Amino acid sequence: MLNIPTVTLNDGTAFPELGLGTYGLRGEAGVAAVVAAIQSGYRLLDTAVNYENEREVGEAVRESGVDRDELLVATKIPGRSHGYAEAIDSTTGSLALTGLDHLDLSLIHWPNPSVDRYVDTWRAMIDLREQGKIRSIGVSNFTEQMLTRLIDETGVTPSVNQVELHPYFPQGALRAFHAAHGIRTESWSPLARRSELLQEQVLSELAEIHGVTPTQVVLRWHVQIGSTPIPKSADAERQRENADIFGFELTLDEVGAISALERGRLWDGDPNTHEEM
């Protein structure tokens, strides 16, 4: 079984340096895919109310044979549940669907600034953490300004900010802000959803040098820039490939060469304007 190292979050939680994305993993095939990942060593499972697979993820936790205490189930509160009471209801629903007695991490999925209720949502999450229903609380797709507002208005800094991050969009300024405030960065679509990224010449050259695959080079880059990638794969072989990145190291120059692929967001998901319910 692969051993995925951890880092310590600002609330003391040991948080894996790589996790499993589960978007699109649904039904019995979805349960089987998540079980396969857990059995090969994944400990962090990233779901969301809007992925409509919290039931499958909970089922996989029970079927995996791995102690519940070793696993971190992360979910997200959708835009339509912003607000104090709504966030409590959303979490109650996630607990019921997963069949778990606590969630390890909950994130505000999108800030939806025009709705302007993410601070109330955050207050509910602070209370849910105090009640033990959620162990760690964080956000997703938050900008520096939005993070600053949460911290200023509640005094509670998110443990995690999960954002679009891959070599085409390395998020240098936001990562520096996270580092200064003790917020762990998590990378969504870490492989840029496969796209043409994996064909980039610099990645095949580095793969050749290190005797690994271009995918492994990309995921290792995430780890070395201090972000937890959550690659999604439905396939047990590719899941193992993606998690087997802790036996080699890129040089600083190599990390820089990968970051130089920067060209911007791929899907027009600027959190100041893009909103999801």
Ligand code: NAP
């Ligand atoms: P991704 O992980 O960058 O890419 C997934 C794609 O890459 C799938 O088509 C997968 O196909 C393929 N793949 C995986 N491993 C591979 C390998 N070793 N070789 C070749 N192809 C490989 O994209 P994503 O699913 O969009 O992002 C990952 C997770 O981030 C999501 O599942 C979700 O949990 C989270 N997410 C969060 C947000 C947010 O707003 N917070 C937004 C988007 C995504 P197979 O399954 O066939 O292997």
